[in-house]
Amino acid sequence: MTGLSVVDLHAAHGRSPVLHGIDLTVPDGALACVLGPSGCGKSTLLRVLAGFHPAAAGQVLLHGRVLDDGRSRLAPEHRGIGLVPQDGALFPHLSVAANIGFGLPRSRRRARVGELLDLVGLPGLGERRPHQLSGGQQQRVALARALAPRPRLLLLDEPFAALDATLRAELRREVAATLRQSGTTAVLVTHDQDEALSFADTVAVLRDGRIAQAGTPHELYHRPTDAAVATVLGEANLIPAEAKGVEALTAFGPLPLVTPGATPTAALALLRPGQLRLTADPVDGAAPAKVIGSDFRGHDHRVELRPEAPGLPDVLIASSDRPWPVGSETYVSATGPVHLLPES
Amino acid sequence: MTTPAQTTSVGTTPVVGPRLRRRWRATGLLAPVAVAVVAVVASPLGFVIAQAAQAGWDQTRRLLGRPLIATLLWHTLSLAAAVTLATAVLGFGAAYLVERTTLPGRRAWTVALALPLAVPEFVRGYSWVSLFRSVHGYWGAVLVMTCSLYPLVFLPVAAALRHGDAAAEEVSRSLGRGRLATLWRVTLPLTRPALAGGVLLVSLYLLGEYGAFAMLRYTTFATAVFTQYKLGFDAASASLLTLVLVALALLLVALEAWAGRRTRVTRHGALARPAPPARLGGWTAPALLALAALVGVSLGVPLYALTYWLIKGSSTTLPSASVLGATLATLGYALGAALVATAAAVPVALYGWRHGTRPARAVERVAYLTRALPGIAVALSVVFFAVRWAQPLYQQPPMLILGYVLLFFPLALTAVRAALAQVPPGVEEAARSLGTRPLAVLGRITLPLVLPGLGAAVAMVGLTASTELTATLLLRPTGTQTLATQFWVYTSGLAYGAAAPYAALMVALSVPSVLLLTRRNLGRPGENQ
Numbered sequence: 001m002t003g004l005s006v007v008d009l010h011a012a013h014g015r016s017p018v019l020h021g022i023d024l025t026v027p028d029g030a031l032a033c034v035l036g037p038s039g040c041g042k043s044t045l046l047r048v049l050a051g052f053h054p055a056a057a058g059q060v061l062l063h064g065r066v067l068d069d070g071r072s073r074l075a076p077e078h079r080g081i082g083l084v085p086q087d088g089a090l091f092p093h094l095s096v097a098a099n100i101g102f103g104l105p106r107s108r109r110r111a112r113v114g115e116l117l118d119l120v121g122l123p124g125l126g127e128r129r130p131h132q133l134s135g136g137q138q139q140r141v142a143l144a145r146a147l148a149p150r151p152r153l154l155l156l157d158e159p160f161a162a163l164d165a166t167l168r169a170e171l172r173r174e175v176a177a178t179l180r181q182s183g184t185t186a187v188l189v190t191h192d193q194d195e196a197l198s199f200a201d202t203v204a205v206l207r208d209g210r211i212a213q214a215g216t217p218h219e220l221y222h223r224p225t226d227a228a229v230a231t232v233l234g235e236a237n238l239i240p241a242e243a244k245g246v247e248a249l250t251a252f253g254p255l256p257l258v259t260p261g262a263t264p265t266a267a268l269a270l271l272r273p274g275q276l277r278l279t280a281d282p283v284d285g286a287a288p289a290k291v292i293g294s295d296f297r298g299h300d301h302r303v304e305l306r307p308e309a310p311g312l313p314d315v316l317i318a319s320s321d322r323p324w325p326v327g328s329e330t331y332v333s334a335t336g337p338v339h340l341l342p343e344s
Numbered sequence: 345m346t347t348p349a350q351t352t353s354v355g356t357t358p359v360v361g362p363r364l365r366r367r368w369r370a371t372g373l374l375a376p377v378a379v380a381v382v383a384v385v386a387s388p389l390g391f392v393i394a395q396a397a398q399a400g401w402d403q404t405r406r407l408l409g410r411p412l413i414a415t416l417l418w419h420t421l422s423l424a425a426a427v428t429l430a431t432a433v434l435g436f437g438a439a440y441l442v443e444r445t446t447l448p449g450r451r452a453w454t455v456a457l458a459l460p461l462a463v464p465e466f467v468r469g470y471s472w473v474s475l476f477r478s479v480h481g482y483w484g485a486v487l488v489m490t491c492s493l494y495p496l497v498f499l500p501v502a503a504a505l506r507h508g509d510a511a512a513e514e515v516s517r518s519l520g521r522g523r524l525a526t527l528w529r530v531t532l533p534l535t536r537p538a539l540a541g542g543v544l545l546v547s548l549y550l551l552g553e554y555g556a557f558a559m560l561r562y563t564t565f566a567t568a569v570f571t572q573y574k575l576g577f578d579a580a581s582a583s584l585l586t587l588v589l590v591a592l593a594l595l596l597v598a599l600e601a602w603a604g605r606r607t608r609v610t611r612h613g614a615l616a617r618p619a620p621p622a623r624l625g626g627w628t629a630p631a632l633l634a635l636a637a638l639v640g641v642s643l644g645v646p647l648y649a650l651t652y653w654l655i656k657g658s659s660t661t662l663p664s665a666s667v668l669g670a671t672l673a674t675l676g677y678a679l680g681a682a683l684v685a686t687a688a689a690v691p692v693a694l695y696g697w698r699h700g701t702r703p704a705r706a707v708e709r710v711a712y713l714t715r716a717l718p719g720i721a722v723a724l725s726v727v728f729f730a731v732r733w734a735q736p737l738y739q740q741p742p743m744l745i746l747g748y749v750l751l752f753f754p755l756a757l758t759a760v761r762a763a764l765a766q767v768p769p770g771v772e773e774a775a776r777s778l779g780t781r782p783l784a785v786l787g788r789i790t791l792p793l794v795l796p797g798l799g800a801a802v803a804m805v806g807l808t809a810s811t812e813l814t815a816t817l818l819l820r821p822t823g824t825q826t827l828a829t830q831f832w833v834y835t836s837g838l839a840y841g842a843a844a845p846y847a848a849l850m851v852a853l854s855v856p857s858v859l860l861l862t863r864r865n866l867g868r869p870g871e872n873q
Contacts, residue, residue: 075517087511
């Protein structure tokens with residue numbers, strides 16, 4: 001069953017259009033993520049869904065019910081859509097329990113608040129004030145507050161952006177688990193590709209007010225439709241290639257194709273850094289390259305290379321288990337399969 | 345990236361010695377100066393107590409036990425209750441309409457709603473009394489003071505509504521609460537600190553006001569103190585009443601601190617996003633009408649009265665020479681006081697800004713506390729000081745300057761602090777790390793950065809001082825007339841026409857400071873969309 005569906009949605013700020021025909025479907029109970037750089041219109045999309053920004057044209061439907069069709073729109077308080085803003089926006093004048101119970105009728109408040117404090121792992125903190133909580137705890141309370149009235153859809157606006165890296169990853173996992181447990185349909189908006197890939201069942205890449213591509217995180221990462229989507233989702237090496245049967249001919253030699261068949265003949269092959277291998281001695285299909293930069297990232301090294309062979313871009317990025325001193329000579333080779341993108 | 349090895353190899357050990365010592369010396373200079381300034385500014389409180397203590401226990405009991413005290417208390421408190429309630433409702437309502445709805449001409453309305461502050465209370469009293477005989481006593485005082493003081497609530501609440509984040513209100517809407525429920529349960533509590541601060545200012549002004557009440561024939565503590573001192577020459581009785589007045593003011597400050605409590609804002613990162621305005625629809629016309637009525641009563645009536653009396657007065661004799669003399673005297677004293685007050689505020693503000701430490705904050709807080717002292721209390725304490733310890737200064741120009749400085753120091757401090765807040769944190773340290781000495785940093789970095797702010801502080805204090813009446817009446821050198829006192833002489837003799845030019849000049853002088861205040865509260869036009 002369809003939870004949220006957005007059909008050909010247009011929206012504008014004053015006279016400047018921001019969204020140009022968004023189509024987005026989120027199945028019931030799924031976690032979706034809208035990924036895009038700042039200024040791409042993702043916050044506007046979220047605000048249109050929540051009812052704080054009018055749609056210029058198109059339709060927003062939740063469980064088949066029209067929320068906004070560009071002419072009339074349902075007031076935010078009647079939509080049953082929960083909201084977790086970027087920094088939580090807890091009511092500073094209310095205790096944690098009163099924050100969580102804000103959207104509940106008085107009679108049900110007590111029991112449900114306790115239930116939610118347990119759900120977000122903060123039992124016994126109901127009497128605290130928001131300023132007595134850490135950043136992560138505040139976000140958990142904001143989540144509990146939004147979940148309390150059992151919303152039909154939950155919107156999360158970069159809810160982890162203000163937290164430090166470790167806490168962010170931990171809380172993201174936790175929130176995803178909480179949402180799956182409660183069966184809530186949710187849309188998360190972010191500019192962080194790690195967050196999008198690890199959090200969501202479906203990811204939609206938003207670019208200049210349009211959905212560039214939507215699909216599962218795996219699809220988007222390995223089979224992007226164009227070079228821009230490929231780079232938004234992670235570092236990418238794009239190498240001129242020619243499709244021939246089940247193989248792509250590249251400067252690294254022939255590589256197997258992910259999806260053989262309907263691909264353009266002149267194309268770019270997508271090679272993620274993990275698909276490049278560095279060796280000290282030449283191997284079959286390897287190109288000589290000079291190391292121009294190396295960053296240690298704990299689990300591996302990110303190595304920047306300048307290849308010294310024709311048919312390759314100026315800079316390649318590889319990940320390597322061992323450090324390579326800057327300035328050293330190396331040989332770079334590729335392992336397939338590769339995905340082909342149209343040459344832009 | 346710095347490794348531990350690199351940090352130690354730079355060798356902090358040899359640097360620590362001189363740097364520590366120099367830093368200590370810089371703090372060592374600033375702190376005593378700041379403390380000394382604040383001690384001087386807070387001294388009136390001590391003088392009032394010292395003078396009252398001279399009355400002796402029996403006299404104190406007899407004076408405080410009089411029914412007069414109960415009457416004065418009732419007059420003052422009942423007026424304060426009505427006016428604070430009225431200003432809170434009008435100020436919040438107007439601010440909400442202007443900041444959060446689709447009201448046409450919102451920017452023009454903001455200025456129009458703030459401008460009544462440019463009409464000094466005693467000039468407003470004059471404009472009503474001179475036009476309508478029936479305006480006097482309690483209700484007259486409520487009307488005049490509400491019209492005068494509601495902008496003190498309007499401005500901070502409008503600023504809070506404009507700069508506040510819409511996220512909390514949107515969350516409330518998404519949780520099923522409608523616009524009105526959200527206004528009551530979220531917006532109002534979030535603006536409570538601004539509202540409490542505004543209401544505090546209103547009630548402090550009410551406690552200290554003399555001119556308007558004298559004109560409206562309404563007695564409060566301030567008018568009683570004035571009468572006791574100026575007409576009865578009863579210093580002990582006057583200072584006892586003053587002490588009660590000061591106690592009331594301090595009680596109000598404590599109340600405000602309590603009302604504005606536990607509203608600490610919990611924000612990190614993300615910039616606040618202003619709320620989209622609510623559609624007024626069919627309510628546009630009534631809202632416009634209500635604001636027009638408010639502005640009409642609070643700004644239109646004084647302007648009409650001034651115009652009326654200016655035209656009527658010119659048919660008699662316009663004392664032009666005396667207007668010029670009074671204007672020059674006013675500006676001279678006001679400018680002198682403004683320069684001294686601003687200069688004195690700089691070390692206090694710097695101390696608080698550089699050192700977020702507990703003593704620094706305490707010093708600043710004491711300085712702000714003096715704003716609770718009614719003008720008449722400050723004036724009387726200056727008189728006592730001069731009579732007892734500085735006889736040659738009595739009724740000399742420095743006495744009036746000192747009175748103004750004590751009165752308006754908090755105003756200067758606020759302005760200087762606001763200017764310092766614009767200085768990016770760390771620039772002083774950056775300059776120091778480049779080898780510049782502390783005083784040179786002040787001269788080359790900090791002062792040039794805050795210079796426009798210091799100008800604003802001077803302007804603010806100077807313009808406010810130029811319309812001061814109560815303290816001026818008590819402290820002015822013999823034979824000197826300022827605009828306010830000359831106006832007072834004429835209106836006391838019911839010469840409304842002759843008083844009009846002085847009133848008009850004072851209003852004109854106040855307009856720039858009101859515009860400055862509006863801009864400081866609400867930011868430059870177009871700055872915060």
